[in-house]
Amino acid sequence: MFLSIDDVIRRFAEQRYICNRRIATVVYLATHLEKPILVEGPAGVGKTELAKVVAASLQLNLIRLQCYEGLDEAKALYEWEYAKQLLYTQILKDKISEVLGGATSLRDAVERIAAQDDVFFSDRFIVPRPLLRSITAPQRVVLLIDEIDKSDSEFEAFLLEVLSDFTVSVPELGTLRAKHIPIVLLTSNNAREMSDALKRRCLHLYIDFPGAQQELSIVRLKVPGISEKLAAQVVEAVQRIRKLDLKKSPSISETLDWAKTLTLLNADQLDEELVNDTLSAVLKYEGDIRKAQDDLKAFLQTQRARTGTEQGDDKDLLH
């Protein structure tokens, strides 16, 4: 369990995840108040990563439920394994006829079979899906419900029931209560507005693109071989690109991709040609790339003017 907010930051740093104080505060609160966190924010800011890091830093297992349209209880909670049940009844035919042996009437036979049905509706034949697994887990776990906004609203309503008291009722088995309340993180890209009822039950965390300073330390951490100057330039360029009106703004993972690409090419600083060649690592639409190219061209020129005055003077002398 986290001891304090600073402890959260420290342990996350050990897992190579740099976070600001706001994120740490919410995570700390969620673990202590046993409340789910609803994490929102643009794609690629590390929402899913956050759940993984929480699990790793507390040394807990992570159970992940990926939401999609049409996801239902059978896929999220549990399912009976019909094929196995059928197979068992086939194999155990002899045994069953033995049980039915002395039956004198149809009613009697049914009664006898009914007496045995808890054999077939037992833990053995149930396929636990992520929600049930997280509830029946012997230890506390981290449950990640990813992209909840992709699921239907009926599923959301069903989820509410589970999240509010962490009990699941399986008609044949009875009510299963969580031994340890899992740490739950729900992520959403805001494809649709979540219902108020769900929001009410969660702590809310909005993760935005990181500031320049934070992004720089992320790049340094995740791309070890990068030169100081290049890292700073990449981050500054990406921060500039985000301010443009684009179809898709570059996320942190794209910044990292770019930084890695550039280090692979042995670059130690950005120049126009390099930008034109590698910009496709950052931006995924042709129109966006064109826009960013124009903007970065101006940016690189001013940069060169700023840093390169002394070099410029040398050239003048030569002429």
Next chain:
Amino acid sequence: MDAKIVEFTTLLRTNGLRVSMSEHLDAFRAIAELGVEDRESFKDALRAAMVKRSIDVPVYDDLFDLYFSGLGEAIHQSAKTLMETMQIGEQDFQSLMDRLADLLKNLDVELSELARALLQNDTGRLEQMLRDAADQANAQSIERSYQEGRFTHSTAQSLGLGGLSEELERLKQQLGRADLPPELAEQLQQFIDQRQRDLREMIRRAVRIELEKRDQTQRERNRLSSLAEKSFYYLSEDELRRMREAVTKLAQRLKNVVSIRRKRGKRGKFDVSDTLRKNLQYGGVPFRIQFDRRIRDKPQVLVLCDVSDSVRNVSRFMLQFVYSLQDLYSRVRSFIFVSELGETTQLFEENDTQRAIELALTGTVINVFAHSDFGRAFRTFHRDYLGAVNNRTTVIILGDARNNYNLPHEWVLRDVQARAKQVIWLNPERKMTWGFGDSEMDRYLPFCDLVEECCNLNQLYRVIDHLVR
């Protein structure tokens, strides 16, 4: 502290944030867990527990600062300006106050609580007293800025400003009688005078803060919703920009709704008759279940936009809306007209939406400065593009039908309606003005399947929703 959080929550609620009882309790539990020492984590904790929509975050931030530090900040600030006007540093300021305290003790002067807090610059105490006085004067009920004077006055009264000035006057006399070095005496006189003025300023600030708390309501909460209801005619430059964002968002929402609707449709309903027919070969035992999987075809849309001055804003958003929804339609063709007619489909394919709209509206396609002539534009359409209309096409015409008394040529619409799936006319004018003056709406009306008034975003949304259904 608890009382303060309750009050703050009430403030959030009056400003349009929905904070439920359980969220309120969560906030308390969070504070119990974290304590109130660290201001930032206090703020984050309340935010995580009570603010669940990202559009509410800026409102929350403003209110938090206003509520938890607005007054304290003002008191702090006034002490700072005092130091500046007296041209002394913080240490000198403190020692001056210490000297004064010593003097008071020596002179055996009894001061009221307010005077003591003021002269000793006891920020916390002052803040508390100001707050209480504002409460007593019922300053929370302030609603308009012209009431500021009245509430300032009554707050000052309940604080006892009159008594204070008498008291300080007496104090100044007593100090004058005491045997002090003239320099110090003057400094003290100045200090006391200035503090008195400061207090008036603080009172004013306290009332202003109450007013600002209300103001947030008007400003932020109603922003988006009112934007959607606001007529396109009266948008300012800034609102145009915000409207563009709103249109994009609305289009996104519609896209989601429609895609879910479509997926549902795909699953299909149980089809009894088909199942029976298919299962005849099994002797009527329903072996194969048949579902009703009718594939809905995407509508083809043909937009005719009037871009004359009077309806330009509407056309702008109409075009933006339609083009942000491209993937919901199998084909969109758009035409703009004033008196000439020009096709803009190509333009939209080559440029991004915003730029294309700008180009279209600034006259690269047709002359946009002519007088509207619907009849002529329709005739051109009939001559050149009638073949583009087939039984899957929805034709949307956007315009106010103000024809400058030219020939309306409504027979074109009749022909179009005969070929098209439906003809929709969107008129940005209020319904009651249709048909008056040079409006030819009444003549065009019989040949349209749907005629809607469309002068704000919500109406536009409804129309398009109807279209993709």
